[in-house]
Amino acid sequence: MKQITLKQIAEHLNISITTVSKALKDYPDVSPKTKALVKELAKTLNYKPNTFAVNLRTKESKTIGLIIPVIVHHFFSSVIKGIVSQAEKKGYLVIILQSNESYELEKKQIDLLMSQRVDGILISLANGTADFSHLKEVLSQDKPLVMFDKIAKIVKCSKVIIDDRKAAYLATQHLIDTGCKRIAHFRGALLPQNSIDRFLGYKKALLDNNFPYDPSLVYICECGDMSFEEGKKNAQQLLKDHNDVDGIFINTDLVAIGAMTEFNKQGVKIPEDISIVGFSNWFMSSVISPTLTTIDQPGYEMGKAAFKQLFKEIKQRKKSKPVVFKEIVLDTKLVKRESTKEMVV
Amino acid sequence: MKQITLKQIAEHLNISITTVSKALKDYPDVSPKTKALVKELAKTLNYKPNTFAVNLRTKESKTIGLIIPVIVHHFFSSVIKGIVSQAEKKGYLVIILQSNESYELEKKQIDLLMSQRVDGILISLANGTADFSHLKEVLSQDKPLVMFDKIAKIVKCSKVIIDDRKAAYLATQHLIDTGCKRIAHFRGALLPQNSIDRFLGYKKALLDNNFPYDPSLVYICECGDMSFEEGKKNAQQLLKDHNDVDGIFINTDLVAIGAMTEFNKQGVKIPEDISIVGFSNWFMSSVISPTLTTIDQPGYEMGKAAFKQLFKEIKQRKKSKPVVFKEIVLDTKLVKRESTKEMVV
DNA sequence: TAGGAAATCGAAAACGTTTTCGGTAAAATC
DNA sequence: GATTTTACCGAAAACGTTTTCGATTTCCTA
Incomplete structure (x- = not known):
């Protein structure tokens, strides 16, 4: 045997x-x-x-590493699916690690993947990551690395993202177009580029429409993985602080759903009293009531694109060609549902 | 460098x-x-x-393979999380593959993992899998294999499951206890053991309560990945066929939510007209309206237990001790929510 | 001080593959 | 019939580690 x-x-x-x-x-x-x-x-x-022997000889493992903040998450699991299916086509296997939104863990995991000598690394950053030396070391060792969704602008490598600023602008503009006069924003954590860009899109839309920008309408929450609870809490707070708000653009669907749950409980009517736009288009958003207007964020495609780029770089490196970094921006669109009013024509 | x-x-x-x-x-x-x-x-x-050299020498890779039917799925992604986190603690990496509910793919992926020489394999079977020779070959090569959730009873290896029959019995009994007189069942695919056991639990509960068992009230659907749509379709069909049904026990939350969406649309009141019990306790079920009564299926714990068992077997095999197969049955419980009426006291 | 015990080191084989390079035999060329 | 070409094959090194087993040195004990 x-x-x-x-x-x-x-x-x-x-x-x-x-x-x-x-x-x-x-x-x-x-x-x-x-x-x-x-x-x-x-x-x-x-x-x-014997793969072990082949690997030793050829110095490659036909394996890549993937680090994501959370696995149980509609968007990220879609990304995983995109990556895994694409990788399989090209004969690559993928090792999954979850950073749990922790910088420390992320660092350790990068280390782990490097000693495992994977052929390349795909990563979506933890919220807590502010220092990028661990990523730079990967790159300095000439190991292909591509970041997706939650990226660091400063790090010189390929990236697959959406235009968060534009999407947020679109979302906010939709609230304005449907008659909202005073629009709040739940932005979640402070650090991630996503969060920043979505906030900037929100702000720009306000200003472009001659709406005043009021910082007290922007709700921040550094509560880690508690997105749903965060939505509830922010909603409570908002009702106390500002009873004149009639529209909210919320960072993530899950937070939005938390907020909606709270509003429903307190008898606040959506969209009559408050309109809501989420972000990501989780499946859930299409089945709650009212259904949630949101920005569609193509997770599967993002995973696919990220792997494709990584694959390209692995091949380039193998031929010791100079690798060219690319920034791939995927399309998003607004999905109009029941949580916002009809357009005023 | x-x-x-x-x-x-x-x-x-x-x-x-x-x-x-x-x-x-x-x-x-x-x-x-x-x-x-x-x-x-x-x-x-x-x-x-150099891991490649170490692997070659020691004949082990500190890597395990994981095959699941779908990744974008609340239950399965919870399982992944459980496995990955537990594996990391023990210094193991996990390679993920998605069988897409296809027997052919599953077979190929087993092959892939075997030539990759992973130290062990964790698998949840595809709906389409009726032949088990690929699994038996893994076992005959003395490679540790543990199945979870969607298992094959005939295959001699360790398994981590819940008591589907008991859980289904519980769910059906709850419908009876809350006053339902005519109870249907959406059972999904025919093959999987899960499906069979849940059906049997449903049937037994009926008979134990002197309810007649009516096969026409059991809805089957072989539509692959279309769970949500399946729920809608079955609901439509049910309304046409049997307007006297006042309770349904549904195989999976996602299907249940599809059904509820359809009932809501058609003005059928839940739970006044029809009570519904789902299965799995997806997060979604707690935020839709009405919230869904369901059976809690502990995905994270299942993943954890599955890896622990696999790890034990890997160690046993390494010491060439005889491996003892174990069947681990995890607890489930009914989560009472709004989609069923209050108990009749 | 001889003897063995303890402490410290290294040569070499092994894991299974890939690839370079040279060698032989057959076929083709003149 | 001598020479070149072509077709086919194998020896051997290399990848980087682990581990066995013997060798050497130092230390202790009688």
């Missing part, structure tokens, strides 16, 4: 290991006859090359 | 590779002085053992 090796095939056939190896890989300098013989025996013996 | 090897450290220090290796692994037969020297140099040079 031991695993078959080249040596055993060679001995069976009374030829050298070299020839067996070459036969299996269709080298031109082995006769069709022996090729056929070797291949047949390999098949009947169910020969599987 | 090349990777540091034992050889380089040895040359730096004018000692042998052997000693360097042993020093780093705290062998007793190297003096404290040289140990310190080696360790210090290793640290300053940032030495990382």
